[in-house]
Amino acid sequence: MMATASAPLWRRQWRAFRGNRRGFWSLLVFLVLFVLSLGAEWIANDKPLLIRYDGAFYTPVLHTYPETTFGGFFETEANYRDPVVRELIEEKGWMLWPAIRYHYTTINYELTVPAPAPPSAENWLGTDDQGRDVLARLIYGFRTSVLFGLMLTLSASAIGIMVGAIQGYYGGWTDLAGQRFIEIWSSMPILYLIIILSSFVVPSFWSLLVIMLLFSWMTLVDLVRAEFLRCRNMEYVRAAQAIGVRTPVIMFRHMLPNAMVATLTYLPFVLNAAVITLTSLDFIGFGLPPGSPSLGELLGQGKANLQAPWLGLSAFVTLALMLSLLVFIGEAVRDAFDPRKFLS
């Protein structure tokens, strides 16, 4: 909406954004990492990407093939890491493996040292205390964190903007009631609530998202509310009311674009907060279900296994990198919306 409504302005802001070199490069790096992690199955998997067997092609990542397809004995899905299966396939063709031959669930049974194993040519960042490849878990964990953060940020912002818009537009009692409700609601101890809730609901990606959403939509309310309070007495809003434009249209077409500036500036930081919350929940063990790839869980393992520094270090570096990138992007977005920067 903003882009179509003010293309020249939009272009100037994009220029201001690019003017912040660090933020611009952070965005590029982050986008590359994120897009790569979306295809995590093609980078880190315990199944080959492509199999040539007996004159036909197979794609195990997309389809499930029983072992019998390749001349094995079992009706169950082929375990391509099994030396027997590997031999069977390579007899009549070849396999193309992904760069990392481990899925986040894959346990490396061929370890020669007790888990957690230190980095080696086989496990580039070592394994965790259950013999799973750290790098594979990092890639999947990064994806989960970012996806969770993005979904939480988008839905929380949508709700927050809506509530703020309604409060600001109507003002008076609506505003007063809303503000008092938010004050009470935001003083609830979120962490304890989640801990209590997770004792009778098994936490999953989606249930966690909903629970967190209940408490994180309030960040943007004040901003949007203030902007709407200011805007509602503008003459062009009055003129639209006098024309008879419906209230939702006035809010969406005339007022929201003004509030978007403040909102967009905040988004990267909201995203950061969402990622951190998920990580800390995983760290204390009340987050995603056991076995899920997660940065917080890896940090927890690092704390439990201080003799294996590669666990904590990998998780720390990944988190630090991701959060810094987001902060840098946030700074550049702020520059882009700073009139003193994009008008000069």
Added chain:
Amino acid sequence: MSLLELEQLTVRFGDAVPVVDQVSLKLERGRMLALVGESGSGKSLTAMSILDLLPASATREATALRLDDENLLAWSATERRRLRGGRIGTIFQEPLTALNPLHTVEKQIGETLRIHQGLSGAAARQRSLSLLSQVELPASEAMLSRYPHQLSGGQRQRVMIAMALANDPELLIADEPTTALDVTVQETIMDLLKRLQHERNLGILLISHDLGLVGRFAEDVAVMHQGKVVESGPSDQVLSQPQAQYTRHLIDAEPSGTAVPVADDAPALLRADDLEVSFKGSRRGWFGPREETRAVDRISFQLRRGETLGVVGESGSGKSTLALALLRLVACQGRVMLLDQDLTRLSGGALRPWRRHMQVVFQDPFGSLNPRLTVLRAVEEGLRVHQPDLSRDQRRKRVRQLLREVGLDPDALERYPHEFSGGQRQRIAIARALIMKPDLLILDEPTSALDRSVQAQVLDLLRDLQRRHGLSYLFISHDLKVVRALSHRLLVMRQGQVVEHGDTETVFQRPAHDYTRTLIDAAFSTEKKHAVAH
């Protein structure tokens, strides 16, 4: 020996065309020199360059800038800074923003005393009190402890003047000192400046766009146009026998003409009966009664088709609230009858079809258009609401037709409001209101923010539209000259009440109420208040 001499001043931004071009001025002691021009003529920049207050991106060149025969150009920046608030005092246009809202009157005045004279404590207080009495404010402790928001506009401007006088300046620069004030207050402030000019033998550089004001108060005048001084001399001579074409154009731009006559049997369009709007203040205590302010107090009037009703009053008189009440944008009591339909009984969706008949144009040409919508999207909005069956192309055609009608380039559809001048933006706002073919247009100070010559064009447009479409206008303004040029009848408001109501010419020639008389005197007086000393 002149007090201030400026020779060939040029100010430019970057390599662009100079915004002040070779301006030379001369101001004598005890005289008032008015710098007159429309917005963008460079008059404020000229004054700011005397004070060294130009924006950082501007460059200044001059062959001479002399105060009392001392060449200021040879001084260091620090020395020149000491002039400000010292030998040169300044008064700005908007006293509310020029005063710090968190400082009391005592602190505001005390600050300049402390910086320039090192006065503090009892001495500063003594001096502040005497300054207050000089600007005709009550010289009391109570006054000293007030904050800017507790003062009226006129009082704030007096405090500003007191601050400017604190260090006995020789030169006073007054940048549109009365523009933000009501006419009756304007008069008293100008009288005060004039008195100070005589008593202290001050030189005053007055910047103004108001020729009437300049003609009455200033001894000398310099007319600026596009950065150049096109004419200068004693004000009597320049204003009565203008030599430059631009000066003549400015003088002719004073609103003139009368309303388009209405047929005697024109049917009634709008009727307001005992209209009342009140705002609830804060409660006294938890359960105490709310203080109630009546912004509009039992107002009744009738408006016929093709007729213009002028609503006149100073700020705070409730005239804008009246407009909002008629538009049903604020809650009100009483009745608003539009075409025999009582609008106060309708609400929400039932009201929507009636909105088509009554549209509004606001004052601020910058606030009344959404900066993020193109002209097309802004103007077509009414069609989307009231004629949703029109196709995109049909709407586009109508918008083009309307832009042509209000005198704009129909190809400007895809441009944004910031690309237009104030007058053009007001035309866009008029087009937006007209696209639904309304019967009544409520004009809330539509020309107040515009230069005189643009004002005249907009008034011509309004008169022309009225003639062609038989429109009725409710014309709200504080400017009696403008109202006179357009209205058939007049409604004078004061503190929410109607003090006078009648035919325009009757009211102007034989005002029945004292308040009306004061307003008319302030607006039309030509009595000269020049200094005698030469």
